[in-house]
Amino acid sequence: MNLATSFGPLHVPHSVPSERVSAVKRALQWCDTITEGTSLWRRKAVKKHVVVERFVNGAKVTLSPILAARQDFGDDKTGFSRHHLPVTVNDHPVCVVPKPGITGRNKSLLLHTDLVASLLQLFCIEDPPLEELPKTLGKVLYPKAFPGGRFDIFFSPERQRLREQFHGEVGTEDEAMAFFGALDERSWVHCLPLLDPLTYPECARFHAERILGRGIERRNGINIVWALDIIQTLDPEHYNERLPIFMSHQAEDVARYAIENYQVVDSEDGWDAFSPLLGHTWNESFWEIVVRLLEFPDLQESLLDRCEILFTESEDHDFRTKILPFMSNYRNMDDSIRAMIGELQPHELPTFVFEIKTYGAWFEEIAFEWVEIGRSRLNRSIVEALMANTSFDRSPLWEKLMHSSSGAVRTSLMPHLANVGTDQAFRLIESQTSHDMRFVSRQAYRWIASFKTHPRTSEVLHQGTKSDFKGVALECERQLRLRREEGLND
Numbered sequence: 231m232n233l234a235t236s237f238g239p240l241h242v243p244h245s246v247p248s249e250r251v252s253a254v255k256r257a258l259q260w261c262d263t264i265t266e267g268t269s270l271w272r273r274k275a276v277k278k279h280v281v282v283e284r285f286v287n288g289a290k291v292t293l294s295p296i297l298a299a300r301q302d303f304g305d306d307k308t309g310f311s312r313h314h315l316p317v318t319v320n321d322h323p324v325c326v327v328p329k330p331g332i333t334g335r336n337k338s339l340l341l342h343t344d345l346v347a348s349l350l351q352l353f354c355i356e357d358p359p360l361e362e363l364p365k366t367l368g369k370v371l372y373p374k375a376f377p378g379g380r381f382d383i384f385f386s387p388e389r390q391r392l393r394e395q396f397h398g399e400v401g402t403e404d405e406a407m408a409f410f411g412a413l414d415e416r417s418w419v420h421c422l423p424l425l426d427p428l429t430y431p432e433c434a435r436f437h438a439e440r441i442l443g444r445g446i447e448r449r450n451g452i453n454i455v456w457a458l459d460i461i462q463t464l465d466p467e468h469y470n471e472r473l474p475i476f477m478s479h480q481a482e483d484v485a486r487y488a489i490e491n492y493q494v495v496d497s498e499d500g501w502d503a504f505s506p507l508l509g510h511t512w513n514e515s516f517w518e519i520v521v522r523l524l525e526f527p528d529l530q531e532s533l534l535d536r537c538e539i540l541f542t543e544s545e546d547h548d549f550r551t552k553i554l555p556f557m558s559n560y561r562n563m564d565d566s567i568r569a570m571i572g573e574l575q576p577h578e579l580p581t582f583v584f585e586i587k588t589y590g591a592w593f594e595e596i597a598f599e600w601v602e603i604g605r606s607r608l609n610r611s612i613v614e615a616l617m618a619n620t621s622f623d624r625s626p627l628w629e630k631l632m633h634s635s636s637g638a639v640r641t642s643l644m645p646h647l648a649n650v651g652t653d654q655a656f657r658l659i660e661s662q663t664s665h666d667m668r669f670v671s672r673q674a675y676r677w678i679a680s681f682k683t684h685p686r687t688s689e690v691l692h693q694g695t696k697s698d699f700k701g702v703a704l705e706c707e708r709q710l711r712l713r714r715e716e717g718l719n720d
Contacts, residue, residue, distance in 0.1 A: 593616075
């Protein structure tokens, strides 16, 4: 199956569950809404798809929602590794992985497309808050503001001098060993990337072992990751067995590397390797452990049982507000959720509501109370939470949200209504075609077009061709043309 998206065509393998397809479609719609509502992000055609880019502190940042969607559908040929977002700076990939504790909807702990949308949202202001930036991205964009930024490590004049000296003096293994032997500790560390393991295998192996032999007590994370990569290249047979000791390393990038790259034999091996680390709830790699354990369906119940114990015993408020939404996506946690809601501060509600899954009709009453408050972020979260709870008639809430919320909330509700596909859903979306904000009107017509067989689809689209908004009129003409090509009656 192929999907037509505003970022290009997207192939959906038959093996992908319909719930995941729907989640990715919603995330792409979120990306579309975010980038259409700001002048900072600009779209650019690249080969057969569209990327979005903007300049941040003089550097070009490029994100690809369509590649993120392909990752979510299991495509491992996007050029980006598992759990790494399709982000480049000045056309060079940057290692950006989700923050610990991020959970996703529809029984997925990680949805690349959602995370790309979050980054797009983060950069929707001229100067994004530095404390919210992923560290690896922050080091590249604001090198002087982040310890270990590339200003210090990769672009320093001293490193450039050493690079030139290395290329001028080194051509053999012996010369490589002599060159590194003459360097002091600081210079030695900065020159490690020059050691190609295929060109200088003995020297690279020697220094990799030198780094790994120091143990895990030192915070030389970049060096350890380099050393492990060298071992993977030169001694692949023993590489896997060396990873477990680094899963609890105090440097986040090392722990993540070891956890992500450890090759598990079977579910028993996975539980033995990862479950002892679940008690370290303060460790930022906790959620990476959860992700790995979820790879094994037969471990799910054991994992959730352990998480419930951790939730009950923990006094860490932040951890409890993260672990509870995660568990709710797999089992009914309504009693705990209702209790937790009473403990949350107003600013904590939007994120919490966005991530939870509820199962009872009790949510209707409290959702109406929240909508009356009129906070846009909270209302968008209510939209997401509503879609998974079918224990009551959601129509009154949908109507309330559609007629009393911001444009962003209304457009975020549209794909859900289109997925429901009823006549009432059609009429709610149609009511927004005359909205005085262009992006709301355009999105309404776009989702009207998704009702392929509704008797009034063509009629509404024809009305849209007379819109005062040129872009809206062109969109409706495009949708009508597509209908004709598909053999649908006008």
